[in-house]
Amino acid sequence: MKVRFKSNSFVIALSAVVLGLIAGGIFMAMIGSDPFEGFLYLFKGGLMNIERIGNTIATATTLILVGLSVSFAFKTGLFNIGASGQMLIGGLCATLVAHFVNIPRPLYLVVLIAAALVGGAIWGIIPGLLKAKFNVHEVVATIMMNWIAYWSIFYFVPAFLKGPFLETESKSILLEKSLRAAWLNKLFGGSQYINLGIFVAIVAIILIKFILDKTTLGFELKAVGSNRYCAEYAGIRVNRNVIISMMIAGGLAGLAGMVFYTGYASNMQIGVMPSMGFDGIAVALLGASNPIGVFFSGFFFGLLQSGKGFMNAMTDVPPEIADTIIATIIYFTATSVLFKRFWDWVARLLSVKFDKKGGN
Amino acid sequence: MSHVIEMLNIRKEFPGIVANDDITLQVEQGEIHAILGENGAGKSTLMSILFGLYRADRGTIKVRGKEVHIANPNNASALGIGMVHQHFQLVQNFTVTENIILGREGGFILDRRTAAKRIKALSEQYGLSIDPYSIISDITVGMQQRVEILKMLYRDAEILIFDEPTAVLTPQEIDELMQIMRNLVKEGKSIILITHKLDEIKAVADRCTIIRRGKFVDLVDVATTSQAKMAAMMVGRQVNFKVKKKPAEPKEPVLFIKDLNVLNNKKVLGVKDFSLEVRSGEIVGIAGVDGNGQTELVEAITGLRSIASGSVQINGTDITEKDIKERNEIGLGHIPEDRQKRGLVMQFPIRDNMVIKEYYRKPFSKNGLLKEEVIRKHAQDICDAFDVRSGEGIESAAGKLSGGNQQKAIVGREMMLEPNLLIAVQPTRGLDVGAIEYIHKRLVEHRDKGHAVLLVSFELDEIFNLSDRIAVMNSGRLIDTVFTNETNEQDVGLMMTGVKVRGADHESTI
Numbered sequence: 021m022k023v024r025f026k027s028n029s030f031v032i033a034l035s036a037v038v039l040g041l042i043a044g045g046i047f048m049a050m051i052g053s054d055p056f057e058g059f060l061y062l063f064k065g066g067l068m069n070i071e072r073i074g075n076t077i078a079t080a081t082t083l084i085l086v087g088l089s090v091s092f093a094f095k096t097g098l099f100n101i102g103a104s105g106q107m108l109i110g111g112l113c114a115t116l117v118a119h120f121v122n123i124p125r126p127l128y129l130v131v132l133i134a135a136a137l138v139g140g141a142i143w144g145i146i147p148g149l150l151k152a153k154f155n156v157h158e159v160v161a162t163i164m165m166n167w168i169a170y171w172s173i174f175y176f177v178p179a180f181l182k183g184p185f186l187e188t189e190s191k192s193i194l195l196e197k198s199l200r201a202a203w204l205n206k207l208f209g210g211s212q213y214i215n216l217g218i219f220v221a222i223v224a225i226i227l228i229k230f231i232l233d234k235t236t237l238g239f240e241l242k243a244v245g246s247n248r249y250c251a252e253y254a255g256i257r258v259n260r261n262v263i264i265s266m267m268i269a270g271g272l273a274g275l276a277g278m279v280f281y282t283g284y285a286s287n288m289q290i291g292v293m294p295s296m297g298f299d300g301i302a303v304a305l306l307g308a309s310n311p312i313g314v315f316f317s318g319f320f321f322g323l324l325q326s327g328k329g330f331m332n333a334m335t336d337v338p339p340e341i342a343d344t345i346i347a348t349i350i351y352f353t354a355t356s357v358l359f360k361r362f363w364d365w366v367a368r369l370l371s372v373k374f375d376k377k378g379g380n
Numbered sequence: 381m382s383h384v385i386e387m388l389n390i391r392k393e394f395p396g397i398v399a400n401d402d403i404t405l406q407v408e409q410g411e412i413h414a415i416l417g418e419n420g421a422g423k424s425t426l427m428s429i430l431f432g433l434y435r436a437d438r439g440t441i442k443v444r445g446k447e448v449h450i451a452n453p454n455n456a457s458a459l460g461i462g463m464v465h466q467h468f469q470l471v472q473n474f475t476v477t478e479n480i481i482l483g484r485e486g487g488f489i490l491d492r493r494t495a496a497k498r499i500k501a502l503s504e505q506y507g508l509s510i511d512p513y514s515i516i517s518d519i520t521v522g523m524q525q526r527v528e529i530l531k532m533l534y535r536d537a538e539i540l541i542f543d544e545p546t547a548v549l550t551p552q553e554i555d556e557l558m559q560i561m562r563n564l565v566k567e568g569k570s571i572i573l574i575t576h577k578l579d580e581i582k583a584v585a586d587r588c589t590i591i592r593r594g595k596f597v598d599l600v601d602v603a604t605t606s607q608a609k610m611a612a613m614m615v616g617r618q619v620n621f622k623v624k625k626k627p628a629e630p631k632e633p634v635l636f637i638k639d640l641n642v643l644n645n646k647k648v649l650g651v652k653d654f655s656l657e658v659r660s661g662e663i664v665g666i667a668g669v670d671g672n673g674q675t676e677l678v679e680a681i682t683g684l685r686s687i688a689s690g691s692v693q694i695n696g697t698d699i700t701e702k703d704i705k706e707r708n709e710i711g712l713g714h715i716p717e718d719r720q721k722r723g724l725v726m727q728f729p730i731r732d733n734m735v736i737k738e739y740y741r742k743p744f745s746k747n748g749l750l751k752e753e754v755i756r757k758h759a760q761d762i763c764d765a766f767d768v769r770s771g772e773g774i775e776s777a778a779g780k781l782s783g784g785n786q787q788k789a790i791v792g793r794e795m796m797l798e799p800n801l802l803i804a805v806q807p808t809r810g811l812d813v814g815a816i817e818y819i820h821k822r823l824v825e826h827r828d829k830g831h832a833v834l835l836v837s838f839e840l841d842e843i844f845n846l847s848d849r850i851a852v853m854n855s856g857r858l859i860d861t862v863f864t865n866e867t868n869e870q871d872v873g874l875m876m877t878g879v880k881v882r883g884a885d886h887e888s889t890i
């Protein structure tokens with residue numbers, strides 16, 4: 021039965037994607053471009069060769085981790101719009117470690133990950149506490165935390181990470197301090213962006229899936245998210261779970277910040293709110309808040325993101341078309357009830373036909 | 381005799397379950413036709429097919445002798461079929477009139493006044509006493525139901541379906557509804573009444589179609605068939621209405637409430653200076669009209685509501701400062717009043733719902749890891765023991781179960797905890813006689829094992845049937861505590877209105 025439910029949300033996600041692509045094609049045709057050519061270059065841009073695949077994976081890595089963060093909070097009934105701020109703080113902590121910690125690489129990586137986790141977790145736990153203690157809505161609190169993070173960067177980067185030339189970004193971290201690995205770059209045909217973050221993301225997905233499915237913690241979090249009144253009645257400490265959930269969600273977004281600022285990029289810019297924090301909501305939505313689903317939807321959105329530049333370079337299709345496709349997919353995912361009805365209807369139609377055949 | 385409705389050989393399958401298996405229903409013009417069946421027998425499914433909410437896999441429907449296809453509720457309405465659902469479909473802050481003309485062709489603002497006039501006339505014709513200008517949120521549940529009835533009448537329904545209409549009503553309102561139904565048939569309407577309550581059928585129905593586990597069992601003439609016989613046909617075996625029990629042997633106090641005051645949602649005292657003791661080996665029933673502080677009392681004991689003053693002890697431990705988890709661990713079981721809100725996580729499978737209070741304990745988990753096999757087995761045991769039926773067994777989402785099966789699952793879970801103090805609020809609400817009999821038996825067994833049971837019920841029958849002592853509540857106060865075998869329903873009924881019936885020398889409080 022589990023299988024049926026999964027395939028169901030898979031079918032829904034797939035329908036949304038297909039419809040989103042069709043809509044994108046129609047838009048391309050409407051502005052007078054050739055949709056087939058547009059899509060050809062869109063996907064070519066993301067998958068054309070090993071190097072581009074590496075870049076696509078690198079883009080997807082951040083999205084997967086943010087998507088995981090949003091969907092984890094969502095399992096507990098919380099809407100984490102604060103992934104951007106958590107990314108910034110996680111990224112800041114990681115960048116500080118990259119600049120000031122000099123220890124052997126394996127140990128260094130552990131410290132780097134821990135710092136990002138803790139930074140993001142602190143940024144997540146504050147809205148959690150506000151919600152638990154004062155019933156401040158987490159949407160309000162996380163948005164607030166985004167801006168606090170945003171402005172904190174204005175202080176921290178010039179104060180501790182001042183670059184030699186520019187006032188608008190931090191000093192670049194050394195290559196050997198970044199998450200990049202020579203063997204990976206080589207494996208992916210010289211991709212400049214692929215980094216160890218993808219392994220962090222994969223491990224995170226497995227861990228989160230394990231927590232949600234197999235542990236008492238996951239049981240509690242899901243119970244609180246699905247029916248907090250029943251959870252309360254059963255003796256589950258609702259507030260504690262709200263805090264834990266936001267803490268873990270924050271930690272995951274913190275990891276996304278690390279992957280982005282010390283893997284994909286090598287410095288932090290001042291005055292830029294990372295948009296991936298919001299894209300993560302879309303990733304979670306399309307992935308049906310399921311860790312495995314998030315993996316694939318993160319990859320898919322990563323593909324669109326990294327292919328759109330190439331499409332724009334090779335055709336006259338503007339890169340905004342890719343964003344339109346993403347938006348349309350989100351729209352279709354959000355109205356997925358309709359797909360469910362549609363597919364149930366198809367299934368019924370088929371089964372009736374089958375019945376008739378069986379009857380004869 | 382002419383049949384207004386004929387449903388012939390209807391079959392409807394849901395994943396894993398045949399809800400209707402070759403059922404035939406024939407309703408005559410101008411009769412009240414009851415459909416009797418246990419929870420999950422397939423009554424609502426059959427009616428949903430008639431009303432166009434589901435499509436039958438097989439079978440034919442005839443209305444006034446003509447074969448019809450009812451694809452949606454609009455088709456049904458056009459054929460003069462109306463239905464009052466278990467959950468009302470009214471907009472809370474609209475008036476009665478607005479609700480009734482909502483979704484009707486002919487415009488919304490246009491003929492509000494004429495509509496109100498017509499509604500008033502209908503209301504008078506059938507004795508509904510509804511003011512067309514009242515706001516829905518201001519009127520009682522019973523009145524809201526009448527608005528639903530008016531909605532059908534306004535749409536010229538000739539065949540009225542009532543799906544378990546009395547489940548939400550007080551005894552007084554039930555009597556009134558019965559009268560309304562009689563008025564309706566007098567005016568030539570035909571009624572299909574779905575219920576599993578035999579006394580209601582006896583009171584109003586002419587004929588009764590009995591179904592069991594999706595199959596047609598019999599069509600009987602109500603006047604000439606005894607309740608016991610109908611019950612037996614519905615359940616498939618003999619049913620005892622009265623639970624057998626030995627005299628109680630109360631021992632040490634388990635629940636000890638002293639001078640308890642509790643605020644209600646309006647921030648005024650809902651429970652006032654309440655003191656009560658429940659001993660091991662006895663069942664104490666709280667009798668009272670709904671809304672007299674029972675909810676607040678139970679929530680204060682179980683930890684869902686904080687107390688204003690006073691103390692509550694379980695097994696000698698003061699629990700007023702303890703949270704719900706600690707109370708559960710001390711030995712508190714609670715069958716909650718609102719099963720949808722509190723009792724179950726609807727999206728969770730039954731499997732997980734059955735361990736929702738114990739998942740973190742041995743043997744259901746170890747070092748924070750769930751032991752799925754053990755959990756599964758435990759859930760299966762509960763479902764087997766309490767006859768919880770569902771399409772996909774313990775893997776069914778709780779929300780997919782019928783209300784009665786949800787209730788059985790909750791009762792089963794709480795009883796399996798073997799709590800030293802079991803608080804049972806309306807434990808058999810919405811259940812059929814067979815299930816009621818079983819749960820009553822289990823509650824008495826629980827008592828006989830030396831546990832204490834505090835029973836809250838709005839049905840005097842149930843209170844008298846189960847309780848060893850009866851505590852009567854009125855506006856938050858304890859009016860009196862009496863031994864069941866020294867009182868009668870009249871006295872308790874009178875006390876429920878706030879009058880103390882007997883002198884202090886008869887008091888049983890210790």
Ligand SMILES: Nc1ncnc2c1ncn2[C@@H]1O[C@H](COP(=O)(O)OP(=O)(O)O)[C@@H](O)[C@H]1O
Nearest residue numbers: 394399418419420421422423424425780781782
């Ligand atoms: N939409 C549905 N999907 C799956 N199973 C259903 C659905 N509706 C009802 N059932 C199942 O069909 C059976 C009959 O249900 P129902 O007609 O509601 O019973 P009743 O009204 O007699 O209590 C039950 O076992 C119930 O769980």
Ligand SMILES: [Mg+2]
Nearest residue numbers: 423424425782
């Ligand atoms: Mg029903």
